[in-house]
Amino acid sequence: MSQSLTALVTGASRGIGRGIARELARLGWNVAVNYAGNAPAAEECRTLCEQTSPHAANARFITYQADIALREDRARLLEAVVGEFGWIDLLVNNACVAPLVRKDMLEMDEASYDRLMAINAKGPFFLTQAVANFWLSKSQQLRDREPKPMIVNISSVSAYAPGINRGEYCISKAALSMLTPLFAVRLAEHGINVYEIRPGVVKTDMTSVVAAKYDQWITDGLTPIKRWGTPEDVGRAVAAIAEGRFPFSTGEVFNVDGGFHIRRL
Secondary structure: OOOOOEEEEOOOOOHHHHHHHHHHHHOOOEEEEEEOOOHHHHHHHHHHHHHHOOOOOOOOEEEEEOOOOOHHHHHHHHHHHHHHHOOOOEEEEOOOOOOOOOOOOOOOOHHHHHHHHHHHHHHHHHHHHHHHHHHHHOHHHHHHOOOOOEEEEEOOHHHOOOOOOOHHHHHHHHHHHHHHHHHHHHHHHHOOEEEEEEEOOEOOOOOHHHHHHHHHHHHOOOOOOOOOEOHHHHHHHHHHHHOOOOOOOOOEEEEEOOOOOOOOO
16 A cells, blocks of 8 residues: 555444454555444454454554444544544444344334434434544645545445334434435535445344344345355455445445345246
8 A cells, every 4th residue: 555544444343344344454454443332342353453454564453432323422433533543534334233122113112213223324424424524624635635535334235125023223224325325425526435335134143133034035045146145245345445446436335235136026
């Protein structure tokens, strides 16, 4: 790399976020590993990034605790990352949670809805707003710096495929998905491109509670590619964007779902 590039990955301690952090480390990037509460998992991710990076002697991997649903935590996170690295070249909005209890949407309670919307949709919106305003406040640095900063939102096929036992999750991911065209249009004049990765069935802690069901669905043909997705699959897609391979694309959605999105007769 001609210059040190830094990514802030939210919810990076485990699962998809960890897969993204490791793939960016593989490119030689610095990675700010955000986590909400699991410090040992975040530290494990940091160690794995060090082991993965071809520039481990120079690249930096630092963990940052922050609940992105909270305004004060978002402000503290941005201040800490900028204070350490000086700049953010890539914001990856990955942090999300599933319902604590899956309930039929006719029984869903407001507390679960509010929790998922705060973490999965509100937090990413206002973190993106804060990071974008930071970039625009450094107008000369933004004009001179190449590559220009980028944003990647990690949504889900649940943004359009309803799951009636986790309706609040689907609604939150649909809301997150709208961040992509909104910020793409708003920031295009500044050279800041925005992308969305839409994972399908990915093997993580979150999906482990329904693993047997998804195993059967995949066997029965849920997806043309008959296997689970992995965090590395998503990470590689983010890495391709980070490498600047789509300079004339913004607001684009990349499906990493084994072909789930394909309509078939």
